[in-house]
Amino acid sequence: MHTVSRNSIQQRSLISQMFIICLHLMQRLLVAKFFVGFFMGIIFTVIVYNLKEPIEKPRFRPDQSKFEYEKNQQTFDDSNPSKPSIWNSSWDGFKNENKFPRHFYLIRHGQYFDNARTMEEMKLTLLGKEQLEYTGKRLNQTKTHFNRLIHSGMVRAFESAVIINQQLDSKLELIEDKSLSEGLPVAPIPYAGISQRDIDTYGDRARIDGAFAKYFHRARSDQNKETHDIIVFHANILRYFICKIMQFPVEAWLRITLNHGSITQITILSDGGIVLKTIGDSGFIPANKVTF
Structure with a gap:
């Protein structure tokens, strides 16, 4: 072993x-x-x-846009005319004179009799009047203290302004401005049924540009508070104004469609900056009553 x-x-x-x-x-x-x-x-x-x-x-509130911060981080050289500029900060010819913004509620009139023989007969249809009741109620729901209610010299814009005013808790004096009446500003590109011959015959760009300069500018030194203005006028002028204030090619105006009674909201900041908050908003009008 x-x-x-x-x-x-x-x-x-x-x-x-x-x-x-x-x-x-x-x-x-x-x-x-x-x-x-x-x-x-x-x-x-x-x-x-x-x-x-x-x-x-930088910290932002949940309801605060980063627009102001991001805008201040970028500067563009618009002093040299030969150099293309993304944004011309001197578009209105004014300097920063105070801190107050200007708010605009741009309303297209309601549906009207567009086949009438005279301008005076181009009044609102029953549906057009109903559309503007919804518009006025929507404006009133914002609880905004409006300063002015301006309308063009055409009957359909006047009727629309009257209906809007009826829906507001605080009634406003109606201000007529014939320079806001309908017209053709420039020949649209691409061609869409309106030629340069039409512009030469029926257009009135000088009058339309004058109306734009009258209302759309940053706050002047005598403005001592934030303002809110309602302007009731016409689709051609309104969409031309949108292109102009946003510094888009103005020949693009006919590419925009605005429903009857719609609201376009624009704010002009104290330094000339632009905020397009809504364009052609008509969501407050029932779908079966929307027309354009």
Whole structure:
């Protein structure tokens, strides 16, 4: 029978214990390296992120637009006429004279008898009157303190302004301005049934541009509060004004469609900046009563 010496058994037991001890040490070393590498990775990521991001980020309320901040971060050189400019900040010829904005609620009149023989007979239809009742109620729901209610010299715009005024809790004096009457400003591009010959015969761009300059400008020095004006007039003039104030090509005016009784809301900031808040909004009119 083969026998194993006691010394041999003890030697094997010692080797096994040393192997187990070494194995435990290696496991602990690997775990330690893992956690060291993990925390070093987090620290390195934080350092790199802080280098890329500004120390102080602008904060905005949930209802606050980033428009003011982003606008102030960009400046465009519009002093050199030969150099194309993204935005001409001197579009109205005024300087920053105070801090008050000017708000405009631009209303297209209601549906009217467009096949009438004379301008005086181009009055609102029953549906057109109903459309403007919805428009007036929508304006009244905003709880805005309106300063002026202006309308063109055409009967359908006057009738629309009267109906709007009836829906307002605070009634306004109606102001007539014949320079806001319907017309053709420029020949549209692309061609859409209105030619340059039509513009030469029926157009009145000088009068229309004069009306634009009269109303659309930043606050003057004598304005001591924020203002809200309602202007009731016509689709051709209104969409031309939209292109003009946004500094889009004015020949694009006929590409815009505005429903009867719709609201286009524009704000002119104190530095001449423009905010087009809504364009042709008629969502407050029932779908079966919408026309254009």
